[in-house]
Amino acid sequence: MQAGTYLTNIDYATVAIYSFWIFFAGLVLYLNRESKREGYPLITPGKPLQTNVGFIPGMPEPKTFLLANGTTVQAPKPEVERQIAMVPMDPWPGSPMIPTGDPMVDGVGPAAYVMRGMHPAVLHDDGTPSIVPLRLAPEFNVDGKDPDPRGYDVLDADGVVAGKCVDVWLDKSEMIFRYIEVAVGQGGWTRTMMIPVPLIRVDGDRRVVKVRTLLAKHFMNAPTLSYRDSITLREEDMVSAYCAGGQLYAKPERSEPFL
DSSP: OOOOTTTTOOOOHHHHHHHHHHHHHHHHHHHHGGGGGSSSBBBBBTTTTTTTSSOOHHHOOEEEEEEETSSSESSOSSSOOOOOOOOESSSSSSSSSESSSHHHHOOGGGGOOOOOSSSSOOOOOOOOOSEOOOOOOOOOOTTTTTTOOOOOOOEEETTTTEEEEEOOOOOOTTTEEEEEEEEOTSSSSEEEEEHHHHHHHHTTTTTTTESSSOOOHHTTTTTOSSSBBBBBBBHHHHHHHHHHHHHHHGGGGGGGGOO
Protein backbone atom coordinates (compact mmCIF):
# COMPACT_ATOMS: atom_id res chain seq x y z
CA MET A 1 0.00 0.00 0.00
CA GLN A 2 1.37 3.32 -1.01
CA ALA A 3 1.76 6.05 1.59
CA GLY A 4 -1.30 8.27 1.88
CA THR A 5 -3.69 5.80 0.17
CA TYR A 6 -5.07 4.01 3.32
CA LEU A 7 -8.09 6.27 3.82
CA THR A 8 -8.96 6.18 0.15
CA ASN A 9 -9.61 2.40 0.37
CA ILE A 10 -12.31 2.74 3.06
CA ASP A 11 -15.96 2.47 1.98
CA TYR A 12 -17.31 5.37 4.04
CA ALA A 13 -20.92 4.66 3.06
CA THR A 14 -20.64 1.13 4.50
CA VAL A 15 -19.00 2.43 7.67
CA ALA A 16 -21.77 5.01 8.05
CA ILE A 17 -24.61 2.53 7.62
CA TYR A 18 -23.03 -0.02 9.98
CA SER A 19 -22.42 2.70 12.57
CA PHE A 20 -26.04 3.76 12.32
CA TRP A 21 -27.26 0.18 12.75
CA ILE A 22 -25.11 -0.27 15.84
CA PHE A 23 -26.30 3.05 17.27
CA PHE A 24 -29.95 2.27 16.50
CA ALA A 25 -29.74 -1.21 18.05
CA GLY A 26 -28.22 0.31 21.18
CA LEU A 27 -30.95 2.94 21.27
CA VAL A 28 -33.69 0.30 21.02
CA LEU A 29 -32.14 -1.71 23.84
CA TYR A 30 -31.73 1.40 25.98
CA LEU A 31 -35.30 2.62 25.42
CA ASN A 32 -36.72 -0.86 26.07
CA ARG A 33 -35.00 -0.95 29.43
CA GLU A 34 -35.86 2.65 30.30
CA SER A 35 -39.53 2.01 29.52
CA LYS A 36 -39.72 -0.08 32.68
CA ARG A 37 -39.42 2.96 34.94
CA GLU A 38 -43.21 3.37 34.98
CA GLY A 39 -45.74 0.57 35.36
CA TYR A 40 -43.25 -2.06 36.54
CA PRO A 41 -42.90 -4.52 38.10
CA LEU A 42 -45.95 -6.11 36.52
CA ILE A 43 -48.59 -7.38 38.91
CA THR A 44 -50.51 -10.51 37.93
CA PRO A 45 -52.99 -12.04 40.40
CA GLY A 46 -51.63 -15.25 41.85
CA LYS A 47 -48.12 -14.66 40.55
CA PRO A 48 -45.01 -12.98 41.98
CA LEU A 49 -44.02 -9.54 40.77
CA GLN A 50 -42.69 -9.76 37.21
CA THR A 51 -39.61 -7.83 36.14
CA ASN A 52 -38.05 -10.06 33.47
CA VAL A 53 -40.46 -9.02 30.76
CA GLY A 54 -39.47 -8.24 27.17
CA PHE A 55 -36.26 -9.11 25.34
CA ILE A 56 -34.21 -7.07 27.85
CA PRO A 57 -34.50 -8.82 31.23
CA GLY A 58 -34.32 -7.07 34.56
CA MET A 59 -35.08 -3.54 35.66
CA PRO A 60 -33.09 -0.35 35.14
CA GLU A 61 -31.21 1.10 38.08
CA PRO A 62 -33.40 3.55 40.07
CA LYS A 63 -32.97 7.22 39.22
CA THR A 64 -33.88 10.08 41.53
CA PHE A 65 -35.74 12.94 39.88
CA LEU A 66 -35.96 16.43 41.38
CA LEU A 67 -39.46 17.88 41.05
CA ALA A 68 -40.37 21.53 40.68
CA ASN A 69 -41.62 21.78 44.27
CA GLY A 70 -38.26 20.61 45.66
CA THR A 71 -39.29 17.03 46.45
CA THR A 72 -37.76 13.97 44.83
CA VAL A 73 -39.15 10.75 43.42
CA GLN A 74 -37.48 7.51 42.41
CA ALA A 75 -38.23 5.53 39.28
CA PRO A 76 -38.60 2.65 39.28
CA LYS A 77 -39.97 2.80 42.80
CA PRO A 78 -38.35 0.39 45.25
CA GLU A 79 -41.71 -0.89 46.51
CA VAL A 80 -45.31 -1.35 45.46
CA GLU A 81 -47.23 1.86 46.22
CA ARG A 82 -50.24 0.26 47.88
CA GLN A 83 -52.10 -3.01 48.15
CA ILE A 84 -55.49 -3.06 46.46
CA ALA A 85 -58.31 -4.75 48.39
CA MET A 86 -59.63 -7.00 45.64
CA VAL A 87 -59.39 -10.59 44.46
CA PRO A 88 -59.98 -12.22 41.07
CA MET A 89 -63.38 -13.79 40.51
CA ASP A 90 -61.81 -16.78 38.75
CA PRO A 91 -58.31 -18.31 38.91
CA TRP A 92 -57.28 -17.53 35.34
CA PRO A 93 -55.60 -14.32 34.12
CA GLY A 94 -57.94 -11.58 32.95
CA SER A 95 -60.68 -12.55 35.37
CA PRO A 96 -62.82 -9.68 36.74
CA MET A 97 -61.67 -8.35 40.10
CA ILE A 98 -64.02 -8.41 43.09
CA PRO A 99 -63.62 -5.84 45.90
CA THR A 100 -63.04 -7.39 49.33
CA GLY A 101 -63.91 -4.30 51.39
CA ASP A 102 -65.51 -0.93 50.76
CA PRO A 103 -64.50 -0.26 47.12
CA MET A 104 -65.09 3.49 47.45
CA VAL A 105 -62.75 3.78 50.42
CA ASP A 106 -60.24 1.23 49.09
CA GLY A 107 -60.03 2.87 45.67
CA VAL A 108 -61.16 -0.02 43.48
CA GLY A 109 -62.57 0.13 39.95
CA PRO A 110 -64.16 3.50 39.14
CA ALA A 111 -63.08 4.71 42.59
CA ALA A 112 -59.39 4.07 41.81
CA TYR A 113 -56.88 6.90 42.03
CA VAL A 114 -53.22 7.57 41.32
CA MET A 115 -50.64 8.02 44.10
CA ARG A 116 -49.71 11.54 43.04
CA GLY A 117 -47.65 13.92 45.14
CA MET A 118 -48.81 15.11 48.55
CA HIS A 119 -48.42 18.75 47.62
CA PRO A 120 -50.88 21.15 45.99
CA ALA A 121 -50.81 22.36 42.42
CA VAL A 122 -49.29 25.84 42.38
CA LEU A 123 -49.45 28.93 40.21
CA HIS A 124 -46.45 29.48 37.94
CA ASP A 125 -46.13 33.18 38.71
CA ASP A 126 -45.93 33.15 42.52
CA GLY A 127 -45.85 29.48 43.56
CA THR A 128 -48.99 29.70 45.71
CA PRO A 129 -51.70 26.98 45.64
CA SER A 130 -53.89 27.33 42.56
CA ILE A 131 -57.00 25.78 44.14
CA VAL A 132 -58.21 27.71 47.19
CA PRO A 133 -61.49 28.35 49.01
CA LEU A 134 -63.22 31.64 48.35
CA ARG A 135 -62.65 32.64 51.98
CA LEU A 136 -58.97 33.04 51.02
CA ALA A 137 -59.70 34.75 47.71
CA PRO A 138 -61.97 37.70 48.51
CA GLU A 139 -61.24 39.22 45.10
CA PHE A 140 -63.33 36.43 43.54
CA ASN A 141 -66.99 35.58 44.03
CA VAL A 142 -69.91 33.68 42.56
CA ASP A 143 -71.53 35.52 39.67
CA GLY A 144 -74.58 37.44 40.79
CA LYS A 145 -76.70 35.73 38.12
CA ASP A 146 -75.89 32.28 39.51
CA PRO A 147 -77.06 30.80 42.83
CA ASP A 148 -74.37 30.91 45.52
CA PRO A 149 -74.41 27.43 47.14
CA ARG A 150 -72.78 28.59 50.39
CA GLY A 151 -75.20 27.98 53.21
CA TYR A 152 -77.34 25.58 51.17
CA ASP A 153 -78.28 22.12 52.46
CA VAL A 154 -76.61 19.28 50.57
CA LEU A 155 -78.92 16.41 49.60
CA ASP A 156 -77.80 12.86 48.85
CA ALA A 157 -79.10 10.59 46.07
CA ASP A 158 -82.28 9.86 48.09
CA GLY A 159 -82.97 13.51 48.87
CA VAL A 160 -81.79 13.22 52.48
CA VAL A 161 -79.93 16.17 53.98
CA ALA A 162 -76.32 14.96 54.34
CA GLY A 163 -74.51 18.22 55.08
CA LYS A 164 -74.26 21.92 54.46
CA CYS A 165 -72.17 23.74 51.87
CA VAL A 166 -69.76 26.03 53.70
CA ASP A 167 -67.50 27.19 50.86
CA VAL A 168 -66.64 26.97 47.19
CA TRP A 169 -63.10 26.24 45.98
CA LEU A 170 -61.76 28.12 42.99
CA ASP A 171 -59.02 27.07 40.57
CA LYS A 172 -57.28 30.38 39.93
CA SER A 173 -55.22 28.94 37.07
CA GLU A 174 -58.36 27.97 35.11
CA MET A 175 -60.84 30.48 36.62
CA ILE A 176 -63.44 27.81 37.33
CA PHE A 177 -64.95 26.38 40.50
CA ARG A 178 -63.52 22.92 41.24
CA TYR A 179 -65.14 21.79 44.50
CA ILE A 180 -67.68 22.67 47.11
CA GLU A 181 -66.74 22.19 50.75
CA VAL A 182 -69.44 20.42 52.75
CA ALA A 183 -69.74 20.27 56.54
CA VAL A 184 -70.94 16.83 57.66
CA GLY A 185 -71.30 14.92 60.91
CA GLN A 186 -73.67 13.03 63.16
CA GLY A 187 -75.58 15.33 65.52
CA GLY A 188 -73.88 18.44 64.19
CA TRP A 189 -71.32 19.44 61.57
CA THR A 190 -68.07 17.94 62.90
CA ARG A 191 -65.89 17.71 59.78
CA THR A 192 -65.77 18.80 56.16
CA MET A 193 -65.44 16.94 52.87
CA MET A 194 -65.06 17.97 49.25
CA ILE A 195 -67.33 17.26 46.28
CA PRO A 196 -66.30 18.02 42.67
CA VAL A 197 -68.51 20.66 41.07
CA PRO A 198 -69.34 18.52 37.97
CA LEU A 199 -71.06 16.00 40.28
CA ILE A 200 -73.46 18.47 41.90
CA ARG A 201 -76.58 20.33 40.86
CA VAL A 202 -77.41 23.62 42.57
CA ASP A 203 -81.11 24.37 42.99
CA GLY A 204 -81.32 28.07 43.76
CA ASP A 205 -85.10 28.06 44.17
CA ARG A 206 -85.05 25.41 46.91
CA ARG A 207 -81.63 26.52 48.20
CA VAL A 208 -80.21 22.99 48.08
CA VAL A 209 -77.30 21.21 46.42
CA LYS A 210 -78.02 17.76 45.01
CA VAL A 211 -75.42 14.98 44.86
CA ARG A 212 -76.74 11.92 43.07
CA THR A 213 -73.64 9.74 43.34
CA LEU A 214 -73.53 9.46 47.15
CA LEU A 215 -75.76 8.53 50.08
CA ALA A 216 -75.66 10.35 53.42
CA LYS A 217 -73.63 7.54 55.00
CA HIS A 218 -70.89 8.00 52.42
CA PHE A 219 -70.31 11.64 53.33
CA MET A 220 -68.74 10.64 56.65
CA ASN A 221 -66.26 8.25 54.98
CA ALA A 222 -65.13 10.70 52.30
CA PRO A 223 -61.40 11.51 52.08
CA THR A 224 -60.24 14.33 54.32
CA LEU A 225 -57.69 16.99 53.47
CA SER A 226 -54.24 17.20 55.03
CA TYR A 227 -54.42 21.00 55.13
CA ARG A 228 -57.31 23.25 56.01
CA ASP A 229 -57.02 25.62 53.07
CA SER A 230 -55.37 23.62 50.28
CA ILE A 231 -55.79 20.30 48.51
CA THR A 232 -52.88 18.14 47.34
CA LEU A 233 -52.60 16.47 43.95
CA ARG A 234 -53.25 13.05 45.45
CA GLU A 235 -56.23 14.30 47.42
CA GLU A 236 -57.70 15.77 44.22
CA ASP A 237 -57.69 12.30 42.69
CA MET A 238 -58.94 10.64 45.89
CA VAL A 239 -61.86 13.06 46.26
CA SER A 240 -62.87 12.81 42.61
CA ALA A 241 -62.55 9.01 42.58
CA TYR A 242 -64.52 8.56 45.80
CA CYS A 243 -67.41 10.78 44.75
CA ALA A 244 -67.55 9.45 41.18
CA GLY A 245 -67.19 5.83 42.36
CA GLY A 246 -70.52 6.15 44.12
CA GLN A 247 -72.18 6.14 40.71
CA LEU A 248 -71.48 2.39 40.67
CA TYR A 249 -71.00 1.47 44.32
CA ALA A 250 -73.32 3.72 46.39
CA LYS A 251 -76.28 1.36 46.01
CA PRO A 252 -76.13 -2.40 45.38
CA GLU A 253 -78.54 -2.18 42.45
CA ARG A 254 -76.25 0.24 40.64
CA SER A 255 -73.65 -2.47 40.08
CA GLU A 256 -76.19 -5.02 38.88
CA PRO A 257 -76.85 -5.70 35.16
CA PHE A 258 -79.16 -3.17 33.55
CA LEU A 259 -81.21 -5.84 31.74
